Amino acid sequence: MWFVCLINMLMFFPSLLKGILYWSMISDSVDYLEWRTGERNDGMVLAIEGFLGKVTGSLGMLSTVIIVSIIKYVPNAATQSEYTLKGLFYLPNLIAIVGIAFSTLPYFFYHFSRADHQRILKDLKLRKEHGKTLNIWS
DSSP states (O other): OHHHHHHHHHHHHHHHHHHHHHHHHHHHHHHHHHHHHSOOOHHHHHHHHHHHHHHHHHHHHHHHHHHHHHTTOOTTOSSOOHHHHHHHHHHHHHHHHHHHHHHHHHHHTOOOOHHHHHHHHHHHHHHHHHTSOOOTTO
16 A cells, blocks of 8 residues: 555656646746736636636547547457557557656746745835835836
8 A cells, every 4th residue: 555655646746846836837927927017917817727727628638539549449349459559558648748848848948036036026015015116127
């Protein structure tokens, strides 16, 4: 049982890490947008994220249909061909690997440091305390 738990933790660690980074990037972008424009649009950002989640879910279902047709899966068959069985194993794994590789690309171009974020939060706090817009270019 401990072995199964350890394997599950190792399997889901990359997804957990990606989720933490993803949501922190979204909240950083909301703060940055408020700092640049003076408007906070949490709802719009989360609505777009929800919509994109539905789009990716639809693309996932479409890829399943395409994979099933490529590997010549026969529904309700007692056995499947060797080609089909290999396709059922390799194609979803290949798609997951490619998807993970592409999902890491934004992290390489994300140059928003903790110091930048702290400065923006400080500026936003000052704006709220003084009730005015500060010069964002200083």
